[in-house]
Amino acid sequence: xxxxTVCVACPQQLVSNRLTNGFTNGHPNGFTNGHPNGxxNGxxNGxxxxxxxxxxxSSLREKMQASINMINHRGPDETGMWISDDxxxxxxxxxxxxxxxSPSGRQPLASDDGQIHAVVNGEIYDCDRxxxxxxxxHNYTFSSESDSELVLALYKIYGAPDxxxxxxxxxxxxxxxxxxxxxxxxxxRDRYGIKPLFWTRSGENILMAAxxxxxxxxxxxxxxxxxAIATSGWQLDDRTLFQGVKKLLPGxxxxxxxxxxxxxxxxxxxxxxDKRKVETRTIDEMVLGxxxxxxxxxxxxxxxxxxxxxxxxxGIDSSAVAGIVTELARENHVKIGSQESPRLACFxxxxxxxxxxxxxxxxxxxxxxxxxxxxxxxxxxxxxxxxSETAYHCEHHHFDLNCVAKFALSTLPREHGFKVVLTGEGAxxxxxxxxxxxxxxxxxxxxxxxxxxxxxNPDIRKKLFGSVDTDMRAIFQNLGAAAEGATDDCPxxxxxxxxxxxxxxxxxxxxxxxxxxxxxxxxQGLDYRQTVIESYPQDARAKMRSRWHPLHSALYMWNRAxxxxxxxxxxxxxxEMAHSIEARTPFLDHHLTEYVNRLPPSxxxxxxxxxxxxxxxxxxxxxxxxxxxxxxxxAAPGLTSFSEKWILREAxxxxxxxxxYQRKKHPFLAPMKWPRDGPLHKMLSELLTQExxxxxxxxxxxxxxxxxxLAFGDEADTGAFxxxxxxxxxxxxxxxxAIEKVDMSSWTD
Numbered sequence: 001x002x003x004x005t006v007c008v009a010c011p012q013q014l015v016s017n018r019l020t021n022g023f024t025n026g027h028p029n030g031f032t033n034g035h036p037n038g039x040x041n042g043x044x045n046g047x048x049x050x051x052x053x054x055x056x057x058s059s060l061r062e063k064m065q066a067s068i069n070m071i072n073h074r075g076p077d078e079t080g081m082w083i084s085d086d087x088x089x090x091x092x093x094x095x096x097x098x099x100x101x102s103p104s105g106r107q108p109l110a111s112d113d114g115q116i117h118a119v120v121n122g123e124i125y126d127c128d129r130x131x132x133x134x135x136x137x138h139n140y141t142f143s144s145e146s147d148s149e150l151v152l153a154l155y156k157i158y159g160a161p162d163x164x165x166x167x168x169x170x171x172x173x174x175x176x177x178x179x180x181x182x183x184x185x186x187x188x189r190d191r192y193g194i195k196p197l198f199w200t201r202s203g204e205n206i207l208m209a210a211x212x213x214x215x216x217x218x219x220x221x222x223x224x225x226x227x228a229i230a231t232s233g234w235q236l237d238d239r240t241l242f243q244g245v246k247k248l249l250p251g252x253x254x255x256x257x258x259x260x261x262x263x264x265x266x267x268x269x270x271x272x273x274d275k276r277k278v279e280t281r282t283i284d285e286m287v288l289g290x291x292x293x294x295x296x297x298x299x300x301x302x303x304x305x306x307x308x309x310x311x312x313x314x315g316i317d318s319s320a321v322a323g324i325v326t327e328l329a330r331e332n333h334v335k336i337g338s339q340e341s342p343r344l345a346c347f348x349x350x351x352x353x354x355x356x357x358x359x360x361x362x363x364x365x366x367x368x369x370x371x372x373x374x375x376x377x378x379x380x381x382x383x384x385x386x387x388s389e390t391a392y393h394c395e396h397h398h399f400d401l402n403c404v405a406k407f408a409l410s411t412l413p414r415e416h417g418f419k420v421v422l423t424g425e426g427a428x429x430x431x432x433x434x435x436x437x438x439x440x441x442x443x444x445x446x447x448x449x450x451x452x453x454x455x456x457n458p459d460i461r462k463k464l465f466g467s468v469d470t471d472m473r474a475i476f477q478n479l480g481a482a483a484e485g486a487t488d489d490c491p492x493x494x495x496x497x498x499x500x501x502x503x504x505x506x507x508x509x510x511x512x513x514x515x516x517x518x519x520x521x522x523x524q525g526l527d528y529r530q531t532v533i534e535s536y537p538q539d540a541r542a543k544m545r546s547r548w549h550p551l552h553s554a555l556y557m558w559n560r561a562x563x564x565x566x567x568x569x570x571x572x573x574x575x576e577m578a579h580s581i582e583a584r585t586p587f588l589d590h591h592l593t594e595y596v597n598r599l600p601p602s603x604x605x606x607x608x609x610x611x612x613x614x615x616x617x618x619x620x621x622x623x624x625x626x627x628x629x630x631x632x633x634x635a636a637p638g639l640t641s642f643s644e645k646w647i648l649r650e651a652x653x654x655x656x657x658x659x660x661y662q663r664k665k666h667p668f669l670a671p672m673k674w675p676r677d678g679p680l681h682k683m684l685s686e687l688l689t690q691e692x693x694x695x696x697x698x699x700x701x702x703x704x705x706x707x708x709x710l711a712f713g714d715e716a717d718t719g720a721f722x723x724x725x726x727x728x729x730x731x732x733x734x735x736x737x738a739i740e741k742v743d744m745s746s747w748t749d
Contacts, residue, residue, distance in 0.1 A: 002107065002121045003074030003094045003210045003577075057087050066217035068092045071210055073393075074121075074577045082108040082117050089176050089185070093119045096580055098420060099127075100145035101305050111152045112141040115179045118155075120148035121210055122171035122195040123584065125300040130154070130166065151175070160186055161253065164267040168300075170194035170585065172248075174208060185256040191268045192426065192588045193250030193564035196573055200245040206256070211574075212245050212395055213737070222737040226698045227747055229730075230519050231528050232509040234396065235565045237535040241396050241733070243748065250564045268590070269540065270559065272552035273598045279448040283650075286599055290592075290651040297589035298324045299334055301422060308337035308420045309413055311583070312346035312366065312373060313668060314358025316649065316660045317424025317433075319365045321586060322346055323655025325422065326369045337420060346373045347421065349409040356671050361659065368657050376412050378405045383670070384679035388687070388732045393578040394570040397729035399508035399722050401670035403570035410579040419582060425572055426587035429559050430596045431645035432551060432604040433665045436504045438642045439469045440554040441605040443498060448549075448600035453607060464607070464641075469500070471639040476507050478718075495533050496544040501557045502529035510726045511719070514703045518744045536560060551601040571668070599647065606646035640664070672718040681712045684724050692731045697742035699727055 060083060068079050075094030083090040093107035108119050124130070124147040134140040134153040142149055151173050154163040172195040177184040187208055189197045199208045202220045209215055212222070228239040238246045248254060251268035281289075298321060302308060310322045322344060328334040329342035336344060346366050350359030359375050366373035383404050390407040391397070413421055428434050432441065442465040445455045454461040496502070506528050512520055533541070536557065544553040576583045586592070596604075643649065644665050653661060674680045685708065693701045704727055707720035733739065 002096060002119070003068065003071035003214065057083065060087055060090055063217050064090050064092045067209070067214045068094050070214045070216060073580055074210060076580055078106060080106050080108055082110075084176070084178070089183070091117055091119045091174065091176065096419060096582060098123070098304050098306055098582055099147050102144075104144035105146040105148075107148065109144075109146075109149055109152055111156050112143065113156075113179075116152055116156060116175060116177050118148075118152050118173055118175045120151050120171060120173040121197075122173075122190065123147055123169045123301075123582070124150045124167060124171060125169045125303075125589075127303065133166075148173075155186070160255065161265065161267045164188065164253070168590065170588070172197035172210065183258065186253060187248060187256075188253035188267070189248045189250055191251045191590050192559070192568065192585075192593075193247075194568055194573065194585055194588060196569065197248040198240065198245055199248060199254070200242075206262070208248075211393075212240065212242055213392075215245070216737070222733075222739045224696070224698065224739060224742045224746065225748070226519060226742055227522070229510070229698070230512075230515055230523050231526060231531050232506060233531050233535075235509075236505065236532055236561045241730075242737075243746070247565070250560075266537070269537070270556055270593070270597055272543075272548045272556070273448065273600075274547050275444070275549040275552070276447045278450065279600045283603065286603055287647060287650045289595055290599075290647055293589075293592040293595050294320070294586065294651060295324055295328070297586040297592050298422065299328055300589075301584040301586050302328065302334055302336050304337040304420050306337055306419045307339050307345070307417060308422065308584075309345040309347055309416075309418045311409070311421050311423045312348045312362045313424065314361030314365075314660075314663075315424065315666065315668075316645065316652065316656060316663070317427035317587065318422075319362075319424075319656050319660050320648070320652035321422050321424055322365065322371065323369055323652065326371065327655065344369075344371050345416065345418065346371050347409060347412045347416075347418075348373055348375045349405050350375055350377050351405070351671055352377050352379065356669055358666065361663075365657055365660065374412055374416060376409050378408050378670075380674060380679045382408050384683040387680075387683060387728065389578070390570070390575060391729040391732040392736050394574045394729075395733065396566075396569065397510075397726040398566070398570045399725065400672075401725065402668050403575055405670050406571050406668075407575040407578060410576045410581050413581050414579050419580065421576075421581060421583050423572075423583045423585055424587060425568065425583075425585045426563070426593075427645065427648060428665065428667075429555060429563050430587065430593050431648040432555060432601075433645045434558075434667070435475055435639055435644075435665070436472050436500070437551060437554055437644065438605050438639060439465065439472055440499060440501065441551040441601050442468060443550040446549065446600055446602040449602045452602040455602070468639055468642075472500075475639075494545070495541045496536070496553060496557070497550065499544075499550055499553060499557075501554045502532040505532055505557065505561050508722070511723065514699060514707075514723050514726070516698050516700050519698050519747075522744070522747055532557070532561070549601050551605065552597070555597075603647040604645065606643045607641055672721055673714070673716045674712055674721075676712040678712070684708070684711075684728055687728050687731055688724065692735075693727060695741050696727075696730055696734055697746075699730065 061081065064081055072094050075096040077095045077097045079094045081090060081092045091108040095107060097105065099105065108117050110117050127147045127150065130150050131142065134157060135142060138157045140153045140157060142153065154166050155175055158166065169190065171190045173188060175186040177186065187197060189195065196210050197208060198212050199206060200215060200220060202218060207215050207218055207220060223243040225239060225241060225243040228234040229241055233239045234241050238249050240247060252264055252266050255263045255265065302325065310318060310325060312318050312322055325336060325344055329336050329344065336342065348359050348362040351357045363373055383401050386404050386407050390404045394403060442461050445458060445461065446452055449455055509528065512523060540556065572583060649661055688704055688708065690701050693699050693704050704724070707723045710717040711721035711724050
């Protein structure tokens with residue numbers, strides 16, 4: 001893992017007649033790259049020999065080092081830097097040593113011919129096979145045992161974009177290719193956006209970094225992108241909260257040359273089976289197919305030169321990971337990182353005295369597997385104490401305090417000597433684990449399995465559809481979430497077929513009344529679902545309209561938006577790397593996901609035959625289940641009759657307890673109701689002063705004051721509480737990034 005910062009001077013087509021830039025890049029935890037003081041530090045001193053004034057080079061080095069230091073939490077083990085001979089490119093890297101702990105694993109890296117340099121953030125898996133391919137078949141000479149060097153080797157052998165098909169893992173990297181007397185800069189991000197990569201322009205330079213804060217020493221000044229915030233664009237497309245700072249989208253790469261300027265390409269996107277293709281595989285074949293690919297994905301992620309643990313919750317996903325790791329170690333003698341013992345360490349978080357505390361289930365799972373579980377109890381004091389630091393590291397607001405709990409949890413592994421953990425992220429997004437997926441499953445019959453219960457009983461499916469849709473909306477209301485900015489008619493909705501997903505993606509968006517009057521005027525009449533739809537590629541929209549089943553369209557839309565832009569950030573990389581923890585996500589292995597995406601909808605969401613037999617399609621009499629957690633306690637029978645992630649349950653059945661096999665999905669959420677005058681109430685009251693809120697320039701203080709009066713106590717309005725979390729994050733960022741107050745002139749189209 002590492003942190004990366006990059007500064008590249010714009011090519012001729014954009015700004016200047018030459019490529020001047022600076023990269024600073026860190027090992028697996030980030031990049032920091034940039035030119036120090038604008039375009040002047042990237043230019044030569046006029047001498048025909050191309051040498052750069054020593055003072056300018058020294059200044060570039062100092063500013064690059066300052067940039068690396070801003071994200072040193074991503075890689076505290078060592079730092080490195082490479083500056084081109086003409087000082088137009090600088091690559092900087094801060095390293096978290098995972099594979100090859102020796103000095104040979106340092107970054108930036110150079111190819112065996114010395115003409116290609118790179119900084120790599122993340123992990124490349126299947127290393128042994130790939131190294132053999134590169135060295136024996138293509139005569140590439142490796143200088144280290146680091147997996148990161150594979151990026152250089154594969155690029156040199158296959159070029160771009162062909163080398164992407166060989167990369168398996170989570171990564172963000174920048175390559176500088178100086179072969180043939182020409183300069184080419186390539187930057188890329190993994191298929192699901194597990195690792196971050198941001199870019200912006202500063203003067204005549206292009207800056208790239210794992211976190212936006214790394215831009216600050218390189219001449220960048222943070223400004224709010226109010227339109228991206230107010231219309232939710234920051235969590236849907238390539239925008240961020242900061243004006244001019246963009247995310248490189250998952251599965252995309254940037255190509256920068258003097259001849260063609262900056263070009264952004266897509267090298268991968270999710271695909272689903274044609275909904276009218278009849279499935280010919282048996283259920284047993286599909287279950288085994290999932291199991292084999294998941295086990296292989298986990299096995300590949302157990303390679304490291306440091307100890308590896310697991311984040312264990314009360315859910316099926318992380319429990320399955322822990323169970324599979326345990327069997328691989330005990331039965332197949334697969335080594336868990338550098339550990340000599342097959343005994344796995346598990347790290348868990350709990351909210352004591354709350355219905356949201358699943359730590360007892362995690363403890364029972366650990367006991368079943370014979371594992372050690374180390375628990376972090378997160379109380380109100382912890383959440384209040386860590387709120388601002390979490391917002392600073394995430395660099396965006398969030399609708400729940402679960403990200404603060406994840407921030408606190410991530411202190412545990414390092415305290416016990418671990419740098420790497422395996423997690424369960426991505427399972428819900430591919431196996432349809434969330435409560436808003438059944439309504440999309442019911443929207444249309446599953447042509448792939450015409451003999452399935454609901455496909456052969458259209459009347460039952462239609463009856464259930466209305467009930468489930470109502471249930472889903474009630475759950476959101478109970479959680480204090482309601483879609484904002486959706487009118488009765490949105491012509492663009494036809495672009496993605498009939499679906500409630502654009503509405504669902506907006507339920508956590510900040511409400512219009514929270515913003516200043518001038519912002520409300522700007523968004524008056526806007527349907528934010530338009531922003532949702534426009535964030536998807538045209539070819540994907542066409543498939544949603546005619547080729548994909550609505551459930552698969554829903555999974556695609558969710559994964560391209562909330563998964564990559566929110567969940568893998570504040571519940572993934574940013575809160576983990578704040579404490580120098582590399583998290584590996586086996587459910588997001590693209591060999592596994594590509595297989596799962598091609599499975600029929602009916603094996604992902606399944607309706608109990610017993611319920612159908614008992615009710616004959618009428619509403620069940622059982623109601624919600626008190627033992628399934630607060631999300632389902634008041635749920636109506638429509639949703640509770642479904643088994644989400646059915647095929648995953650069957651695939652991992654040998655590795656989990658009966659309790660987990662039967663338990664419904666409970667999202668990782670923090671409690672939403674807190675007492676008046678408690679630590680959170682006091683913290684937010686002190687943070688959200690009138691002066692601090694009005695200094696933002698785009699928030700209505702009266703709305704904040706009203707929310708403060710409603711957000712605490714036994715009868716707390718959870719929607720008001722979430723509004724305070726949004727503004728609290730904005731105020732924190734405004735102070736830490738020294739962001740000036742904005743006005744209506746800052747609104748950019």
